[in-house]
Amino acid sequence: MTEIQPDLKTSLGSLTLKNPVLTASGTFGYGQEFSSLVDPNLLGGIVVKGLSLKPRAGNRPPRTVETPCGMLNAIGLANMGVDAFVEKRLPLLRELDTVVIANIYGHTIDEYGTVAARLKGVEGISAIEVNISCPNVDGGGMAFGTDPDISARVTEQVLKKADKPVIVKLSPNVTDIRAVARAVERAGAEGISLINTLTGMAIDIETRLPRLANISGGLSGPAIRPVALHMVYQVVKAVRIPVIGIGGIMDYRDAPEFLIAGAKAVQVGTASFVNPRASLDIVEGLKAFCQGHGITAIDEIIGTMRLR
Amino acid sequence: MTEIQPDLKTSLGSLTLKNPVLTASGTFGYGQEFSSLVDPNLLGGIVVKGLSLKPRAGNRPPRTVETPCGMLNAIGLANMGVDAFVEKRLPLLRELDTVVIANIYGHTIDEYGTVAARLKGVEGISAIEVNISCPNVDGGGMAFGTDPDISARVTEQVLKKADKPVIVKLSPNVTDIRAVARAVERAGAEGISLINTLTGMAIDIETRLPRLANISGGLSGPAIRPVALHMVYQVVKAVRIPVIGIGGIMDYRDAPEFLIAGAKAVQVGTASFVNPRASLDIVEGLKAFCQGHGITAIDEIIGTMRLR
């Protein structure tokens, strides 16, 4: 075991990351909230909170509730809107020496395109991550991302308006994640990230009220990791574009599971709430893991799951 | 708080249960394994391990692995076959003064019917629970239960051959659980139970082998409870037939969540491994809960979720 510095670089299509650890959208604010504890420059990248065309107030509270090894959230995609983001938050993010990815969503297919268009020519954003898990207002409330065709149309629309690499973030609440993955690949996505949250709910048995004002919400955290890992594994086998694994990654031992399953990078979400330094700890843990196993480049473990 | 004896009786279509707590298929063996610790006569009912036409050896080990607040299993539906069950296990089950439900599955739609036919005229079984979560050999490996039409056809086939009430047990690995629920209701199911396990996997980062020989398995335990509760809530609103709630119920505080969401009964699965007396503790806990809240009959809380 020599103390070599393993090469943690990884690539997502045309994007190169200094290491495979990003923060997940909606869990790291706009990158500044944790900056006194985590130097974002040491991360592979930051995915900012979902941006919509107009500012959104979000859902009524309560918006979060703890569940076994997880949490439900129904934030309701509260955000300042894409224009305010570019004006107020991006200047600071631009100073960073790491990849910044803008997570976007819309209420209609067109709106997805419009948000992407607002980011056209804007400097300091390396890629767009398209959240297709939000309810499709035109489509009766089921999420865009539950239908391969609509997922593809959203992807095409964003690609038409965007001047940056487009990553599509899939919803796990589907029968066949591979079908959605293939559809967005065919539509031209440069990468796929998954999973977003599983839909769930909780009830207060004393008041008989749902614990979230929105009734249902998105389940995240370690509880969902096995589901996330399986979907990542399935999608890696179904498409050729790079995959980013997300879901319940808490520490450096969880991240390699996703890499071994074939993900090129991972995103850390809920873990940042529990341990604000989680993403950085994972970068450092991965380095030590490589050193301890004589791995000189993280690439060497990606997609290397063996079979019995 | 008077010490009245609350009435815990509940009904599932034509079936009456002495209380709303059953043991879930595959987690309580054939009812005898735990009998020195739990008197099955005190439970609302027992659902036996899934029965197939022929005996099945099951998957290669390892078959189980622990995950955050949950476990994955890939037992592979190991069982002695329906005929051996009737001959060897049923005689003892027949002595019980509680509802015994036979959980069945097939590799083809026809086979589902054949298994049901083998239970025709057989005494000691109160109802059949049809597991439609197993991979559809004819259908490329996706489970029968992921397609509303096939789910309906399985239901019809079983109904054609069975002389007992038929409950269909749904898979949660679908985009729209309501569509499947409505399809099996239309096909004539007398009740619906849900959820079966979520598909998941885990990888050993040292050996880079999947932790289950089968690669993927079914996630159960408290981790999945929020997902289960949400699906139960959705299905209750979508159908008129009774719904049995299953998924991560560990103690008496979890069961009322499902009842309040509208389930007429619950099944206790993984909890029995952690606490063999879990099902009985839940019966007793429900009784105390009713007493503590001035509820004279458990019926009074079913489907009483309030909205803010």
Add this chain to the structure above:
Amino acid sequence: MIEEEAGIVFNRQIADKTYHMGLESPRIAAAAKPGQFVMLRVFNGIDPLLRRPLSICRVGGDGIFYLLYRVVGRGTAIMSRAVKGERLSVLGPLGRGFKLPPPGDRSFLVAGGIGIAPLISLSQVVDKDHMAFLVGYRSAAEIIPAEQVGADTSVSIATDDGTAGHRGPVTELLKANVERAGEGRAIVFACGPLPMLKAVAALTSKWNIPCQVSLETSMACGVGACHGCAVKSSSGQKKPYHHVCQDGPVFDADTVDWGRL
């Protein structure tokens, strides 16, 4: 914002279901202001998963800060079993604390039960000659010995059942105290259960006296990253929702939409 493993200096029960804990963290102790809080990781596992928000009750000169907490669920139950010497991860100090009144103003500190916690530290910095510290409990059994946890002023008590002090809600004490004080600049600081806060907010609004309240919501991150801790702001505020962890936990009562709480 500091995150570190703080050693438990002591952890003891001081009233029914109520515990007092000292944590050694010179950096957090040095930075804390009255009304701020910490996010505490109650143990080193993943269930329960999230940190618990707890007000900084008091800061000692010795690099120790103190919590006062009531056991209401799993997290606080785990806390209550922690022993001296254990180290717990603390993130803090967080949020905006109380804005202090100019010296000479009369301060009325109004607590309901465990709501006394953030007001203890406030009581140490406001002008003691013009302060009344009023605490309501359901019953005498619940009384938290305020002097033992750092209130170096005497506290007036109200109990719902009359087993100690004034019989009736603490708002009646507040009314009496404010009336007795008569004219002059005054301010109310309140922390406690929602119905109490609503009543205090309604009274101070009627009296036209400024009022600062410390609010509680469920929190996932505690630092403004998740947008989980929203409370509706009153009309006329810039944002539709305040974030309790960043904009609060202390708010001017008239900036909050009490009807939606």
Add this chain to the structure above:
Amino acid sequence: MIEEEAGIVFNRQIADKTYHMGLESPRIAAAAKPGQFVMLRVFNGIDPLLRRPLSICRVGGDGIFYLLYRVVGRGTAIMSRAVKGERLSVLGPLGRGFKLPPPGDRSFLVAGGIGIAPLISLSQVVDKDHMAFLVGYRSAAEIIPAEQVGADTSVSIATDDGTAGHRGPVTELLKANVERAGEGRAIVFACGPLPMLKAVAALTSKWNIPCQVSLETSMACGVGACHGCAVKSSSGQKKPYHHVCQDGPVFDADTVDWGRL
């Protein structure tokens, strides 16, 4: 099968990463047979969720039974921090233990590391005059003081690195002992890592000596309800898979398909 909260009588480290725990449960102690195991709930939460299977190392006359365990992961780490007086839920005794040889038969007990646990209780019931107890370790640092945990016979040690006893695998000790013993009815009992068990099974099969092995698999229920603990049986057996928790954990070596383990 009994399920009850058993009080910890002691819990102490006795070798590198290895602990010895006494649990008071007169009913389980009274019912236990050598080779049986318990399913232990390492603490009262839901993560880690499942019980841990552990062999009953020894039973005292005083209603206490003893475990010998190695810290390998989260559950055993939690166990190692438990203190006297805590109560842990135990389910047991479970499974089928060793079938005892008729008196006069020569017994060879072969353990690899922590595999010594079930053999300790066996050593107390087989004919001491015709027994050899052989234990292999990687290194001297790992040696578990067998007499301290209840072996009232002397133990021969082998270490891979030669830091104590015979240098080499414990199977070499076994070979030497069996050869030295010469003709006459003999039986081997083995517990330890899989490669060791395979080697022992191969040797005894060659020698045509009966061999009983205690196997480990992951277990969810421990009582035959989940079908999780399968190991492939050798051809000619009635069932395609044994269930370790019910049919074992002790098996006749020739009933197991070693190629598929």
